[in-house]
Amino acid sequence: MATVLYITANPQDEEKSYSMLVGKEFVQAYRSANPSDEVIHLDLYKMEIPQLDQDIFSGWGKLNAGISFEKLTRPEKMKLGRLGELVDQFVAADKYIFVTPVWNYSYPPVMKSYIDSICIAGKTFKYLPDIGRVGLLNDKKAVHIQASGSFLSPGSDDADLEMGHRHLKTIMEFMGVPSFEGIFVEGMAAKPEQEPAIKEKAIRQAREIALRF
Numbered sequence: 001m002a003t004v005l006y007i008t009a010n011p012q013d014e015e016k017s018y019s020m021l022v023g024k025e026f027v028q029a030y031r032s033a034n035p036s037d038e039v040i041h042l043d044l045y046k047m048e049i050p051q052l053d054q055d056i057f058s059g060w061g062k063l064n065a066g067i068s069f070e071k072l073t074r075p076e077k078m079k080l081g082r083l084g085e086l087v088d089q090f091v092a093a094d095k096y097i098f099v100t101p102v103w104n105y106s107y108p109p110v111m112k113s114y115i116d117s118i119c120i121a122g123k124t125f126k127y128l129p130d131i132g133r134v135g136l137l138n139d140k141k142a143v144h145i146q147a148s149g150s151f152l153s154p155g156s157d158d159a160d161l162e163m164g165h166r167h168l169k170t171i172m173e174f175m176g177v178p179s180f181e182g183i184f185v186e187g188m189a190a191k192p193e194q195e196p197a198i199k200e201k202a203i204r205q206a207r208e209i210a211l212r213f
Contacts, residue, residue, distance in 0.1 A: 002094040009111035018185045019147035023099035029210035044110040050079040086117040102148035107164035124175040135176020149189025
């Protein structure tokens, strides 16, 4: 049995969001094909995700200096403890489904906070002498479902402006995740007359990828 994290960074549901709608279709198809797998929904807007702040950097500094966790301040222990919970959950999972809209050519800030919480040395990557950074998640796979009103997917005229999918791809490579695919629901604002066809194409693609994910 595999564990799948369904990670959504969208304040709206599938009734109002294209990315959430396609994400729902993906999960339904995946569950039908893999009934014994566990799919855990992480709604980032409803989760406690500490931002990297002075308490966290101070706590890390103390731990690196040999000070025990028990001697950290209460805020340091709470925030570092929560980061530990998030990264341990991420490492324990086998597959990841990321769902985001495009906001200002990237994804919502809550996704960046979540990424910061799982990029932890010794957990998802490490540094080796003479080699450098090595990703530790070599047996995982991920897919990213992204919706945008304009055309921003690889190969489009404005692909160089898009930073959400490209950054997430870089992070997956950084962690050593060998399989990362993108599903793009895009162009609804640029070509509103094609909205039904765009949506159906993305749903069809999502179902197809879900069957082999």
